[in-house]
Amino acid sequence: MSSSSPITVPVPIPDAVAILIGRQMPEHVLRAEIEAENQAFNVRLCYGPQYREAREYALAELARANKVLAAYNPGLMVRAGGSR
Secondary structure, three states: OOOOOOOOOOOOOOHHHHHHHHHOOOHHHHHHHHHHHHHHHHHHHOOOHHHHHHHHHHHHHHHHHHHHHHHHOHHHOOOOOOOO
16 A cells, blocks of 8 residues: 555644744734634534534634734644644
């Protein structure tokens, strides 16, 4: 069985390394990344017809945060309901 891409396994980043990475990014991008992660989580929670308004709000906020992230680095964008 051959695969065109290798299997990747997520590896946790130590806190000290994450802090060093964060110091290299502008503050507004860090805030947008945190907001995008929070809204992506909220989208996952808002399933069902009774949560439609909350889901639309979370998607709009996620799109706003992703716009900032994409302007800085398109690889930082967060997908709705999941990880990057």
